[in-house]
Amino acid sequence: MSLEVLADRADGVRVLRVDGELDAAVAPALLEAVPSYVAGAGGVVLDLSEVTFFDSAGCRLVDALARTAAGAEVVLRVVAPPGCRARRVLELTGLAEPLVDDELAVAVAAAAR
Amino acid sequence: MSSDPAWAEAPVGLLELGPDGTCVAINRTLLAWTGRREDDVLGRLRLSELLAVGGRIFWETHLAPLLLVEGRLDEVALELRAPDGRLPVLLSAISHAGGTRVALSNAHDRASYERELLAARRAAELSQRRLQALQTTTAALSRAVGVEAVGEAVLDAAVGVLGAATATLWLTTEGKPRLHGVRGARGESAGPAPAPPEATAVVDGQVLVPLHGSGSTHGALLLLPRDDAGADPLDLEVLDAVGQQAGLALDRAHRYEQSASVAHELQQSLLSVPPPPDPRYEVATVYRPGVQALEVGGDWHDAFLVEPGVLALVVGDVVGRGLAAASAMGQLRSAVRAVAGPGVGPARLLSRLDAFVDQVPAAGMATLAYAELDLTTGLLRYACAGHPPPLLMRASGEVELLWEGRSTPLGGFVRPLERTAAEVRLAPGDRVLLCTDGLFERRTRSLDEGLDLLCAAAAATVHAPLERAVQGLTRSLLEDEQGRDDVCVLLLSWTGEVFEWSLSADLTALSRTRKELRAWLVECGAGAQDADDLVLATSEAIANAAEHGGAGCPEASVRLRARVERPADAPQEVVISVRDHGRWRPPTEALERGRGMLIISQLVDDLQVDTSDGTTVVLRSRIGRASA
Numbered sequence: 131m132s133l134e135v136l137a138d139r140a141d142g143v144r145v146l147r148v149d150g151e152l153d154a155a156v157a158p159a160l161l162e163a164v165p166s167y168v169a170g171a172g173g174v175v176l177d178l179s180e181v182t183f184f185d186s187a188g189c190r191l192v193d194a195l196a197r198t199a200a201g202a203e204v205v206l207r208v209v210a211p212p213g214c215r216a217r218r219v220l221e222l223t224g225l226a227e228p229l230v231d232d233e234l235a236v237a238v239a240a241a242a243r
Numbered sequence: 244m245s246s247d248p249a250w251a252e253a254p255v256g257l258l259e260l261g262p263d264g265t266c267v268a269i270n271r272t273l274l275a276w277t278g279r280r281e282d283d284v285l286g287r288l289r290l291s292e293l294l295a296v297g298g299r300i301f302w303e304t305h306l307a308p309l310l311l312v313e314g315r316l317d318e319v320a321l322e323l324r325a326p327d328g329r330l331p332v333l334l335s336a337i338s339h340a341g342g343t344r345v346a347l348s349n350a351h352d353r354a355s356y357e358r359e360l361l362a363a364r365r366a367a368e369l370s371q372r373r374l375q376a377l378q379t380t381t382a383a384l385s386r387a388v389g390v391e392a393v394g395e396a397v398l399d400a401a402v403g404v405l406g407a408a409t410a411t412l413w414l415t416t417e418g419k420p421r422l423h424g425v426r427g428a429r430g431e432s433a434g435p436a437p438a439p440p441e442a443t444a445v446v447d448g449q450v451l452v453p454l455h456g457s458g459s460t461h462g463a464l465l466l467l468p469r470d471d472a473g474a475d476p477l478d479l480e481v482l483d484a485v486g487q488q489a490g491l492a493l494d495r496a497h498r499y500e501q502s503a504s505v506a507h508e509l510q511q512s513l514l515s516v517p518p519p520p521d522p523r524y525e526v527a528t529v530y531r532p533g534v535q536a537l538e539v540g541g542d543w544h545d546a547f548l549v550e551p552g553v554l555a556l557v558v559g560d561v562v563g564r565g566l567a568a569a570s571a572m573g574q575l576r577s578a579v580r581a582v583a584g585p586g587v588g589p590a591r592l593l594s595r596l597d598a599f600v601d602q603v604p605a606a607g608m609a610t611l612a613y614a615e616l617d618l619t620t621g622l623l624r625y626a627c628a629g630h631p632p633p634l635l636m637r638a639s640g641e642v643e644l645l646w647e648g649r650s651t652p653l654g655g656f657v658r659p660l661e662r663t664a665a666e667v668r669l670a671p672g673d674r675v676l677l678c679t680d681g682l683f684e685r686r687t688r689s690l691d692e693g694l695d696l697l698c699a700a701a702a703a704t705v706h707a708p709l710e711r712a713v714q715g716l717t718r719s720l721l722e723d724e725q726g727r728d729d730v731c732v733l734l735l736s737w738t739g740e741v742f743e744w745s746l747s748a749d750l751t752a753l754s755r756t757r758k759e760l761r762a763w764l765v766e767c768g769a770g771a772q773d774a775d776d777l778v779l780a781t782s783e784a785i786a787n788a789a790e791h792g793g794a795g796c797p798e799a800s801v802r803l804r805a806r807v808e809r810p811a812d813a814p815q816e817v818v819i820s821v822r823d824h825g826r827w828r829p830p831t832e833a834l835e836r837g838r839g840m841l842i843i844s845q846l847v848d849d850l851q852v853d854t855s856d857g858t859t860v861v862l863r864s865r866i867g868r869a870s871a
Contacts, residue, residue, distance in 0.1 A: 151757075152785030155750035183757065185783050186839040219779070222845050223838050 131156045135167060141242040142172020145234070146195075157187035161193075161194055167199045173241030177209040177234055184216035196229065203204035204214050207237035246827065254723050255346035256323075256332065263288050264307075264343075273347060278326035295322040295329045306334075311347055314338045320350060341608050374480045376404040384492035389500055390414065391423075393492045394618050397485075398426040399453075399463060407450075407466035407483065412455075413437075414462040414493070429465070439463040443483040450477050451484040454493060461493035502566050518546035520739075522741035522804070523618045524554060526711040529732040531721070540729035541568035541609070543576050544680045550585040552618050558677035558733050559611040560630065568734045571605035575653075579613070589613050589626035590664035593650065596628070596664075600654030607654040612677045621669035621737055626662060631680050631694075634701055638672030640700045644694060671739030671808050673710070676701060680718050681728035696720065709736050740767060742805040748823075750791040755780055756803065764817065769866040777864055780846040781805075783839040784860045788823035791858065799824065807866075814865040816848075824857035 131150035138144045146167055152160075168174055176195060178184065192208060199206040208229045210217040218227040231237040251259060256273030258266060265283050276282060277293055291302045296669040298321040310316050316336040322329040331350040336343055337383055349744055359362040380400040401410030409427030413420040413436045420436035437446070437719040439453035439460050452464040464486065468477045484854060518526050526546045541561025549555045556578055561572040575596070582595045593614055600606045613627035625633055631654030633645045647665030649660050669675070684691035699717050704712035711736040721730065742763040746752040757778050779804065805819040844850050849863040 151754050153757075153782060154789070155753045164780050168553075183754075183779075183782070185779055185840055187786060187788065215775070215779075219842060222842050241781055 132165055136236075138171060139238070139242075141238075141239045143175060143238050144171035144173070145175045145177055146236070147177045147180070152178075152181050152188040152191070152230070153183055154187040158193055160191050164194045164198050167195065168204065171202075171204055173204050173238075173239050174199050174206045174217055175209060175234070175237045176206065177237075178216035179211055179214060179234070181214065182208075183215045183236065184219050187221070188216060188241050189225060191231070192220070192229065202214055205211070205241045205243060207231055207241045209234050209237045234235050237239035251854070255349075257291065257590070258345040258347070259651060260290060260343040260345060262342050266290070267342065276325060276330055276332075276347075276349070277323055285467060293323055293735055295324050298322050301700065310336055310338055310343065311437045321347075323347070334459055347709075358418075371578065371816040372672040373478055375480075376406075376439060377406045377484050381488045384488055387496070389491065389503075393489065393496045395494075396422040397489050397527065398424055400462060400485065400608075401466055402427045405466070405477070406484065407477060408469040411465045412462065413465075415460060415461060420462065422704070423462070428469075437463055438466060443479050443486060445479070450479065450482055451491075452482045455490040456487050456494040456497075457491070458494070460852040461497075464489070486820075492783055519548055519552075520555065521618060522743045523738055524616070525709050525736045525738070525831040527554075527734045527736075528711045529713055530716045530728065531717065533728040540564045541572040542681070542729040542731040543572050544677070544731045544733040545576055545579065547580055547583075549583050549587075553585075554616045554618055554735075555579075555583050556614045556616065556675070556733060556735055557611065557675055558679060558731055560611055560679045561606055561609045561798050563605070567605050571609070573601055573605060575600070575606045575609055575611075579603055579611070583615075589615060589624050589648065590662040593626055593628050593653070596653050597658055608652045609654070610652045614675065614677070616669070616675075616735070616737060618737070619672070619740065620664060621673070623669055623675060624664055624666045626650070626664040628662070629655075631678060631683075634676040634678075634697065635667060635669075636674040636676060636701050636705050638670060638674075640705050642698045642705070648680070652755075670738045671737065671806060674705070674712075674733065675737075676716075677735075677736045678732045679728075681730040682717065682732055684728075685723070709734060737805050740807055740813075746785070746803070748799045748801060750786065750789050753782065753785060753845060756785065760803070760805065763805065764866070767817065767866065768815065773864065776846040777817060777819065777862070777866075780843040780862055780864075783820065783843050784819075784821040784862065785820065787839050788821050788858065788860070791823065816863055816865050819862045820859055821862075822857055822859040 131148065131152055134147045136144055136145040136147060145166070174195060176192065178188070181188070196206045206229065206230070209228050210220055210226070211232050217226065217230065221233070231240060250272045253270055253272055256276055258269040258273060259268035261267040266288050267285055267286070269281060274284070279498070291299045294302055298685045300494060301321070304661050307317060315338065316334060318333045318335055320332050321403070322331050330447040331354045334345065334347050334348040334685050336345045357376055383400055384393060387393040392410055395868045398410050398412050398601055400667045401407045402619065407427065409425065411422040411425045411433045422436065424432050424435050439455070440451055441453065443450060443452045446817075448468070450466040450468070453467065454461045454464060466477060466482065468474070482757060503776065530542070530543050530544065532540065541563060543557075543559055545555075547555050559572070559574070559579070561568050563577060570612055575756040578596060578599045579592070581597070582592050596611070600609065610630040611628045611631040612625070614623055614633060626648040627633070628650055632649070637643070645665065645667060648663050655697075674765065682689065683697040685693060697720065700716050704716050707715060713732055716734075717730065717732050742760060744756050745760065746756055760781060761774050761778045769777065783802055785803065802822045803819070805817060808816045808818055829843045847862040847864045851861040853859045854859065
């Protein structure tokens with residue numbers, strides 16, 4: 131698993147790209163870093179397209195990012211295309227409807243507002 | 244009359260009494276007995292005056308009136324006053340019109356004869372009692388098996404037929420006296436062990452009996468006589484004989500125990516080899532030696548791998564008891580292991596054992612149930628050589644005797660040209676029971692009745708954990724039996740393909756566990772979507788378990804176990820259990836935990852949480868379709 135923080139875009143949106151398995155074994159370290167992921171960004175997009183495993187620990191990460199972003203008054207969007215592992219879990223837990231977009235471009239546009 | 248020799252010299256005393264009771268005639272014999280002269284007697288003395296004091300009173304008060312009424316007396320024992328004391332006589336008398344005729348016969352000889360007779364009878368009775376005591380004791384000693392039992396028999400006899408008030412027995416173990424026990428009314432604590440004397444001796448009012456064996460002295464018996472009135476004194480001769488018998492019985496007991504313990508050890512060493520552990524099956528066994536005789540028999544059970552993935556199950560019964568049967572059993576058991584192998588199969592195995600048994604006469608007519616289970620497919624191939632049929636216990640609760648694949652006992656003169664075998668397919672969760680006939684066969688009922696009881700008892704245990712099932716089954720069937728026969732029971736449970744994994748609570752192996760589980764699920768026939776969902780649900784359960792079970796204890800482990808069940812006429816189902824040793828808080832307490840449980844509950848068909856021992860989460864999901 132890795133979480134890559136891409137360079138902030140011109141419109142201030144910061145993309146976090148995760149690949150590999152996001153589970154309870156790795157989530158705690160990411161949760162600790164959540165404030166740094168959000169600090170200074172004009173909007174945040176979490177791209178889960180390449181995630182091969184996603185469970186409630188991932189939901190915790192999403193939840194923590196959403197909370198921190200709201201505190202910083204920026205928008206968080208999550209990219210999880212239909213059929214990918216993260217999408218199924220986000221749908222099961224009810225997080226998909228308010229947060230998830232099918233494509234990165236849509237998410238970035240939404241986060242830039 | 245007095246001159247007639249037949250009167251005067253008659254071998255009996257004769258007397259004629261007048262109407263007033265005085266003597267009117269007396270013969271010489273009677274005069275000689277009484278030491279009187281005729282003149283002193285005739286017309287002067289009455290009969291009573293010739294009698295000793297006791298007789299005189301008896302005559303006056305009892306005999307004379309009786310004579311008056313009855314007219315006669317017959318053989319009344321009386322005593323005459325004689326010059327040198329008293330003379331026992333028997334008196335007979337007849338009244339007639341003119342008086343009474345009396346005859347007295349000398350009873351001196353008869354009295355002494357009677358005394359002798361009485362003495363002889365007493366002696367005979369005493370001798371009879373002694374003989375009886377000795378016989379009773381010897382019989383009890385010969386019935387006793389083992390040193391402890393002989394000791395008990397000696398104590399029982401001592402305060403029983405041998406008539407002691409208290410008996411204390413010391414038995415020699417490894418050259419040192421050991422108090423075996425104290426028996427009797429007084430229940431005093433035993434003193435120091437006395438040195439066994441050469442022969443039975445009286446020491447301080449007690450009788451000390453040595454128990455000499457043929458080669459060594461086995462101990463000493465100290466007896467306190469009874470002091471109540473009428474108690475017979477202790478009979479030293481009988482006690483000495485009992486001591487000798489006890490010594491010989493202890494010789495036998497020591498020899499026997501040596502042989503029995505060798506046989507027991509032999510048998511135990513053969514029975515204690517456990518089958519190799521494998522998650523796909525479980526085996527539980529009971530071996531109950533016939534306790535009554537303390538002798539081992541020739542029953543055995545065995546479970547071993549014929550080849551990787553094929554488990555052999557054996558229960559056999561060699562005819563006879565004791566060391567010979569146990570060692571024949573050992574040889575036959577080794578032969579089964581040696582002969583069994585890839586491609587042999589149950590039928591050919593029995594044929595080859597026939598050839599082996601021909602060389603080992605003690606194993607002749609042994610019976611055997613042999614089965615081979617393919618641990619992957621559940622196919623059970625079995626054959627019985629004169630042995631009770633295996634019992635198939637379906638996970639669904641049905642019970643069925645496997646009556647096929649039968650042939651004659653091993654090494655018999657009459658044997659089939661080819662041994663036969665049969666096969667049956669087990670479903671996961673099915674059990675198979677092999678046992679020896681001691682479990683259900685009784686003299687008091689038919690074989691079919693016994694087998695019916697076996698089936699009923701087995702059906703009652705189908706859902707019990709394996710070890711408890713085999714114990715409960717055996718106990719319920721042996722309730723009516725006093726341990727006459729050996730009993731061997733082997734119960735197998737086939738769980739089918741199983742996935743087992745243990746991981747530490749730090750979850751470093753979580754990713755790998757998911758990969759292995761997914762591969763196993765696909766192998767079991769799960770589709771990609773089903774496999775992914777089950778892996779996700781399991782991973783959630785593991786993460787939860789690690790969090791509470793391993794809280795503050797990263798080295799705590801979480802155990803994962805998965806198996807496939809194939810209920811009849813239903814799609815196969817995967818059952819996954821995740822177990823930790825902690826206690827869960829209610830899922831609503833933490834949002835994330837609630838989310839985890841929410842995910843699980845939406846991914847699987849059934850979710851159960853058992854917190855009776857640690858926490859176990861059991862997930863069930865159908866995979867694939869019904870095998871129509």
